[in-house]
Amino acid sequence: MTVIDRTVIGSKSETLEFEVEKGAIRAFAHALGSDNPIYFDEDYAKQQGYASLVAPPTFPSTFRVPKPGINVELSRTLHGAQEFIYERPIVAGDTLRCTNYLADIFEKEGKSGTMTFFILETRGEDLSGNLVYRSKTTIIYR
């Protein structure tokens, strides 16, 4: 049983900086079972016009930014939904500054009782302040 504290809506994490490394892209793409050379072979990626290896579309989930306003036991949470919106592809060599915002909290009745939904939004910018990607995460506490 949790008590919803709606006053935490709008709270913002610290902004963390992430360097996108070639090895991290390769390990992530490998764990997904991918064989797309744009994630593995830098010469190939460059031939396609990219500055370096390209990050797979879900790669920003490796940027571990604190989740403001979510203080519940991790093993009781489920990932309900996820969205990524890109202004451009992320490539190795990028440095991204990422910030999380708690956009909403609400409750729903489920089969096993009340579930609490946390909606978290992330903004990732380059070092010049240009938006690179946004993401939206729905976390369900049951």
Added chain:
Amino acid sequence: MIKEWSGLEVDQELKLVTPPIEKLQLVKYAGASGDFNMIHTDEETAKKVGLPGIIAHGMISMGVLGDFAQKLAGHQGFVSRLQVKFTGMVQLHESLTCRAKVVKKDEEARQVDLQISAEVAPGKYATKGEATIQY
């Protein structure tokens, strides 16, 4: 499998079946992603919170769908939007049948919209959503 802009047409349906998801892949994904929620790697933890056993990270099924969409995009396009709902669990040894259907091709914006899904059995969806490829 690679389609590029010219090879993608509205109503086209594409399919990809992954190998079964085994514990080694979950451990690799935990390490590569930094998601160490132990319901994805430790049976005892999973059962303690009422799950039938270890379940795969939802982000693996989304990641596989993203990889599928990027593969279809070819190398002139990139996945500019990926959105999913996690509608069911993926348990150990299950394969994902990934489907993508072209629902819109916008010549002006140079965008292709896909409806995407991953099933563990016919009609039993783990993940459902949409992707946009930008050329």
